[in-house]
Amino acid sequence: MTGLPVSTYVLSTGLALILIGLWGLLMQKNIIRMIIGFSLVDTGIHMVMIAIGYVTGGTAPIIDSAVPIKDAATRVVDPVPSALVLTAIVIGLGVTAVMLSYAVNIYREKKSLSIDDCSESKW
Amino acid sequence: MPRSGREPVCASARRYARPQRRATVFDARTGNVNPMLKRLFIFFTLILVAAIFSDVALNYSEHTELSRLAQHYASKGPEELGAANLVTSVVVTYRGLDTLGEVTVLFISAAGVGLMLRRRKHPDTVVPARKPASELVETAARLLMPMVFVFGVYVFANGHLTPGGGFQGGAIIASGVLLLLLAMPQAQLSHRLIGFTESLSGFSYVVVGVLGIVLAGGFLDNRILPLGSFGSLFSAGAIPIIYVFVGLKVGSELSAVVDRFRSDESKPEL
Numbered sequence: 001m002t003g004l005p006v007s008t009y010v011l012s013t014g015l016a017l018i019l020i021g022l023w024g025l026l027m028q029k030n031i032i033r034m035i036i037g038f039s040l041v042d043t044g045i046h047m048v049m050i051a052i053g054y055v056t057g058g059t060a061p062i063i064d065s066a067v068p069i070k071d072a073a074t075r076v077v078d079p080v081p082s083a084l085v086l087t088a089i090v091i092g093l094g095v096t097a098v099m100l101s102y103a104v105n106i107y108r109e110k111k112s113l114s115i116d117d118c119s120e121s122k123w
Numbered sequence: 124m125p126r127s128g129r130e131p132v133c134a135s136a137r138r139y140a141r142p143q144r145r146a147t148v149f150d151a152r153t154g155n156v157n158p159m160l161k162r163l164f165i166f167f168t169l170i171l172v173a174a175i176f177s178d179v180a181l182n183y184s185e186h187t188e189l190s191r192l193a194q195h196y197a198s199k200g201p202e203e204l205g206a207a208n209l210v211t212s213v214v215v216t217y218r219g220l221d222t223l224g225e226v227t228v229l230f231i232s233a234a235g236v237g238l239m240l241r242r243r244k245h246p247d248t249v250v251p252a253r254k255p256a257s258e259l260v261e262t263a264a265r266l267l268m269p270m271v272f273v274f275g276v277y278v279f280a281n282g283h284l285t286p287g288g289g290f291q292g293g294a295i296i297a298s299g300v301l302l303l304l305l306a307m308p309q310a311q312l313s314h315r316l317i318g319f320t321e322s323l324s325g326f327s328y329v330v331v332g333v334l335g336i337v338l339a340g341g342f343l344d345n346r347i348l349p350l351g352s353f354g355s356l357f358s359a360g361a362i363p364i365i366y367v368f369v370g371l372k373v374g375s376e377l378s379a380v381v382d383r384f385r386s387d388e389s390k391p392e393l
Contacts, residue, residue, distance in 0.1 A: 005184075005185040007183075007185050008180070008183060008185070011179075011180055011183055012180050015176040015177075015179065015180055018172075018176070019169060019172060019173055019176065022168075022169060022172060023165075023169055026165045026168070026169075027162075027165060051183075052186075054185060054186065055185070055186045055187065055188065055189055056185050056186070056187050060286065061197065061208070061209035061210055062207055062208045062209065062210075062284075062285070062286065063201050063207045063208075063209070063353075063354075064207060064354065069198075069201050069202075072197040072198055072201065072209070073189060073194045073197045073198040074188070074189075076189075076197055076209065078186070078189055078190065078193040079193060079196055079197070079209040079210045079212075079213050080190075080192065080193055080196070080213055082210045082213075083210050083213040083214045083218060086210065086214055086288070086290060087214070087221060087222070087225045089290075090225055090228075090229055090290050090373075091225060091228055091229075093229075093377075094228055094229045094231075094232030094233070095232065097232055097233070097236050097380050097384075098232050098235045098236060098239075100384070101235070101236045101239040101240050101383070101384070102239065104239070104240060104384075105239055105240075
């Protein structure tokens with residue numbers, strides 16, 4: 001083990017995923033690939049949030065025989081970011097589904113998935 | 124704008140492929156920015172974002188203790204709400220209104236998908252027969268389907284005790300439906316049943332929330348029922364009930380979304 005705390009790796013991976021996703025969103029012409037880029041940004045943000053909620057040596061915030069109630073405040077990780085990520089995953093899923101159905105409609109209309117063919121909304 | 128017949132499929136690809144007579148920064152006629160310049164901009168944007176991110180990552184230090192809010196949730200939560208899973212107590216009760224909003228967003232996105240991928244009835248088009256799945260897939264799906272459903276119900280009914288909850292359980296149920304649709308491509312989901320389950324569970328969720336105002340401390344308060352013995356299935360007041368409704372609602376919504384995407388694929392072009 002190196003000296004770096006474990007959540008640093010999660011944080012860096014999350015930030016790297018956000019960067020890769022942004023690259024995909026900006027560079028790709030194919031709408032499906034752009035949606036994949038969005039999902040990568042989404043996942044990266046979730047990882048960053050989870051990493052920020054980590055407390056050194058903490059365990060899952062569930063009270064049972066391993067974590068008695070009186071120790072709970074000192075032994076568990078922050079439950080709030082976990083709850084927020086739970087919300088964010090569901091919202092991300094909904095947004096992705098709507099984007100994919102837009103992609104289906106664009107393909108139906110233009111017979112192409114290239115963003116360059118959607119020139120009506122270009123200024 | 125419908126495409127006219129003589130235009131190539133990808134107009135801009137041809138435009139980019141043509142050797143440039145003059146490297147213009149911005150072509151006013153087509154509205155295109157010079158692609159090299161565009162790439163340069165994107166590159167610098169990413170460099171700047173990466174600089175911010177590296178600053179964040181380098182100056183990050185792991186927390187050694189919980190924030191005061193989280194300390195309150197961890198130390199008082201089990202007594203106040205009786206839920207062993209602290210994440211569930213945050214999701215369903217402390218921030219219950221957020222979860223109601225989340226369920227609403229999911230409902231709206233499912234409705235949006237349904238609207239955009241709606242089937243247009245055309246009398247003279249015939250839906251081509253789908254290739255049936257192999258015997259192995261079908262038999263395995265028949266065997267696994269009940270187990271997947273039971274597991275989904277288990278996950279959302281035990282959301283206050285173990286990792287899991289309404290959203291996860293609902294997603295498991297929807298994955299079971301996806302398995303069914305893969306194994307039996309001709310199967311038709313009953314949209315009446317899905318719609319009924321979804322509206323009933325959404326309505327009941329709000330009713331349980333309003334009961335919280337009447338019988339307990341506020342909207343979505345879980346103490347309308349006795350807290351029960353800590354750590355047992357029937358404990359934590361209304362949390363398991365709310366999670367059952369959330370699970371049913373999410374499961375039916377995601378099944379509807381999956382079904383929409385499937386039906387669209389086999390639909391003939393109009």
